[in-house]
Amino acid sequence: MDSQNIRETVRQIFTEYLQLHGHRKTPERYAILDAIYSYDSHFDMETLYTRMADEKKFRVSRATLYNTILLLLDAHLVVKHQFGSSTQYERCYLSHTHHHKICTQCGKVEEVQDDALRELIEQSKLKQFVLSHYSLYLYGLCAKCNRANKRKLKDNIKKKEK
Amino acid sequence: MDSQNIRETVRQIFTEYLQLHGHRKTPERYAILDAIYSYDSHFDMETLYTRMADEKKFRVSRATLYNTILLLLDAHLVVKHQFGSSTQYERCYLSHTHHHKICTQCGKVEEVQDDALRELIEQSKLKQFVLSHYSLYLYGLCAKCNRANKRKLKDNIKKKEK
């Protein structure tokens, strides 16, 4: 499915969701959905806010953004992530669930694709619980920070020996 | 290992960590570590702050709490979770890594133990990355909210048909 097609499909899904839940179909809501589905990757509220004003020429208030994101989360069209200290969102319709490697030192986030693991998690039987989605965050050190730390540690030990 | 023994062991680990990194061994730091290891479950900063003052009779400032938690995270004696919108911490020395079921509606968090899945995640080969720990958050509806939603949905469809 191409990008244009996806955007039309998610609009339909959103419309159904809004109808079913008795919410109004406002232009703001569709503009926000459309903006989100025009990005490929993660974004935070500030980015969405400024990008919508700059690129999409559609200014909505922050309050409306937060409001609409709540609906989109509930409609399973967007997922929320909280890596480290920053809250990020991501579109999720027709995008493969992936995992995230987060460097605990520099904060860099990378996506990891592991279909075998994905299936195992999705098939894990949970008592008294209806799984809708999940997040797997793998914390550790990226190659760069790992090297830097090893150097630092060596220096400290040397200092101590003096 | 009994609870008293664990507390002594983590003190030692923390002492080594502080020495290695050239930090001072202040009474506040040990009091915070001890408080954290006297709880079995998750806690947030506010809870830790008030509990330390009330139960432990040891008042530390919020600044020092945040400060010390950073060290404990780095020393792998505490893990940080960000479910939904609340940030929670949890001791992690000698406690089995577990997964979390989070109800997207009422926010209830439950621990899930699945050793097979745990091992698979821990053994997943990651290129250019040194895994230290991970978090698996399973989002969905708890039995209670699921029932409530089904009722609500039925009502909305009925309304629509009128």
Add this chain to the structure above:
DNA sequence: GTCAGTGCAAACTTTTTGCAACTAC
């Protein structure tokens, strides 16, 4: 004695809320 660490309050960031104006229905 020195400087890392602490407490305090102010600042800052992110998210929520109250209310008047607006508009989808």
Add this chain to the structure above:
DNA sequence: GTAGTTGCAAAAAGTTTGCACTGAC
């Protein structure tokens, strides 16, 4: 017409920071 939504600004919640003081080394 009217109730759900929006925008704005103020408030709240959570975390960080600057600075004077303290105490671990």
